[in-house]
Amino acid sequence: MISPGSTGPERADAIVIGAGHNGLVAANLLADAGWDVLVLEATEVPGGAVRSGEVTAPGYLSDLYSSFYPLGYASPVLRGLDLDRHGLRWRHAPDVLAHLMPDGRAAVLNRDPDATAASLEAFAPGDGGRWLTAYDEWRQVSRPMLDVVTRPFPPVRGGLDLVRRLRVGGALRLARRLVVPVRKLGDEMFTGEGGPALLAGCALHTDLSPEEAGSGVYGWLLAMLGQQVGWPVPDGGAxxxxxxxxxxxxxxxxxxxxxxxxxxxxxxxxxxxxxxxVGGSGWQARRAILADVPAPALYLDLVGAAALPPRLVEDLAHFRWDGSTLKVDWALSAPVPWTNRAVATAGTVHLGADLDGLTGYAADLARGLVPRDPFLLVGQMTLADPSHSPPGTESLWSYTHLPFRRTWRTEDVAAHVDRMEDVLEAAAPGFRSLVVGRHVAGPADLEDANPSLVGGALGGGTAAAYQQLFLRPIPGLGRADTPVDRLFLASASAHPGGGVHGAPGANAARAALARDRAVTGAVYHRLIDAGHRAVYR
Structure with a gap:
């Protein structure tokens, strides 16, 4: 135990556990407030799941975990940090996204709304106009929606702004859109297959199925952000x-x-x-501790069940991880030889399934089965940022979801990599002949390199509606505050969840600052404590 006033341990106003992007965002905001901040990182490098490296072949740069960043580019949190002053620049592929159907057709999203509309019009007359209408509706609500997404729960300011813009009827319709499954949303918005495929493919960036409540809002959000700001990548890698x-x-x-x-x-x-x-060194925090680690790790491992309300510990037994992930990077001697050349200009490609195929794929995952026909998310990195590989080549990655497991046999991972390459070879004959280097990161590899990616889960917990908002990570206030005073959860396990947008880190920093205020901090603490007592008694 560190006793206040001890002269032994090193001290700081705030200790941030973990140098992932959320931890670094939190540390920056506290430093802006004049706090002395110390970040303790378990590994030898910063960044968590926002890192790059040469892992396939010399001269080929890979984004090791996350890559294209529509939320990061649009996030009020990251924009507010003015990271361009510290060297961050963004680049775009010619097309944002292409969803390649099994029959060879492709729905293509371009930052020019008319170009996207033309692609969808080829699937069904009128769908181009329907896309433009949907985008106009998005632009009316995009700013308050992003405020709602990135601010602490309840999002009062953004919510009031939405009601003001949409009035009561429009706000209720928007509320419905937040819970509707993406299959239903696609059916309501379009008559052809292209639009629903774009939405559903975006939704499948999470661990939700096309039929699951809440999947629609993820598909809608990512697709509309793609139309509004694109899916950019940092110049020089993640x-x-x-x-x-x-x-x-x-x-x-x-x-x-x-x-x-x-x-x-x-x-x-x-x-x-x-x-x-580890090793016994002690570090004293004068004002706050912020933890950019998964919720189970914070509560059960770092704090310990004995210091927590028993009901909270019981609720954690029902915490659900998102699915495991298998990611493969390739160094290619030439660009991917897509049969459908419309796919050749898209930074991100969704590949291997139409809407019904996505439903079957998600059903396999829900039953704990490894899909025989994997749905791939593919990134053409050199196309988006030529610095990723030598001229005339391509740095390519793909990932696919697996059922959540902590352990995987090497031969099972290898067999699924073969399936992934079969999907790519079918869509781009000759793909395998271009491979000059390959790097496989199975679920265990991802966790070994980044302990927060438990079992290869990228999102800090499921995106399902029953573990969102005031239910994230478990039933409670949906805020960064924990039942331990001056301890705050700053990871993707906190609201609003996964994605590189910095909101969990920013929310934790805001909570720490609110708790520390000389006059109102005590009132804030009493309110938070009363809420926790009501939930966990």
Whole structure:
């Protein structure tokens, strides 16, 4: 136990556990407020799932985890940090997204709305106009919607703005859209197959099925952001986001210590006062501790069940992870030889299934089965940013979802990589002959490199409606605050969840600042504590 006033351990106003992008966002905002901030990172590098490296062949750069960033580009949180002053620049592929159907047709999303409309019009007369109407509706609500997504729950300011813009009837219709399944949404918006495929493919970036409540809002959000701002990539790779966050933090006096794995949050009289790292070193936090780690790791491993309300511990037994992930990077000697050349100009390609195929794929995952016909999300990185590989070549990646498991046999992962390459070869004959290097990251590999990617789960927990908003990560207030005073959850396990947008980190920083205010902080704490007592008693 660290006792207040001790002269032994190193001290900081705030200790941030984890140098993932959310932890770095939180640290930056606290440093902006004049706090002395120390980030403790378990691995030897910052960034978490926002990193790049040469893993396939010399001269070929791969984004090791996340890649295209519509939410990151549009996020009010990241925009507010002015990361361009620290070297972050964005690039776009000629087309944003292509969904390649099994019959060879492709629905293509381009940043020019008329070009997208023309692609969808080829699937059904009138669908182009329907897309333009949907986009006009999105533009009316995009700013408050992003505010709702990235602010703490309940999102009062953004919610009031939406009601003001849409009036009561429009707000109720929007509320319905937030829970409708993406299959139903596609049926209501379009008559052909192209529009619904674009929406459903975007929704399948999460672990939801096309028939699951809430899947529609993910498909709608990502597709509309693609139309509005594109799906850009950082010039020079995903690592540039992390580099900019680190540079900004250190310029403001923040510190990062690598190879410092926290194994305990230390508490006294119900308050977080410090942390202990593996090896026994102690670190004292004068004002707050913010944890960019998954919720089960924070509560059960770092805090411990004995220091928590029993009901909270019981609820954590029902916490659900999102699916495991298998990611493959390839170094290609030439661009992908797509049969349908409309796909050759899209930064992101959805491949291997139409809407019914996506339903079957998701059903296999729900039953714990490895899909025989995997749905692939493919990134043509050199197309989007030529710095990823030598001229005339391509740095390509693809990932697909698997049922959530903590352990996988090597031969099962290898067999599924073969299936992935079969899908690519069918859509681009000659693909395999272009491969000059390959890197496979199965679920265990992802977790080994980034302990927060438990079982290869990328989202910090399922995106299902029963684990969102005030139910994330478990039933409670849906905020960064925890039942331990001055301890805050700053990871994707907190509202609003996964994605590179920085909102969980920003929300945790805001909560820490609110708790620390001289006059209102005590009132804030009493309100939060009363809410937790009501939920967990």
């Amino acid at each position: 690592q540039r986001i992390t580099d900019a966050l680190v540079a900004r933090l250190t310029a403001r006096g923040g510190r990062i210590l690598y190879g410092a794995k926290v194994d305990r949050v230390l508490t006294a009289r119900g308050r977080a006062v410090g942390v202990r790292t």
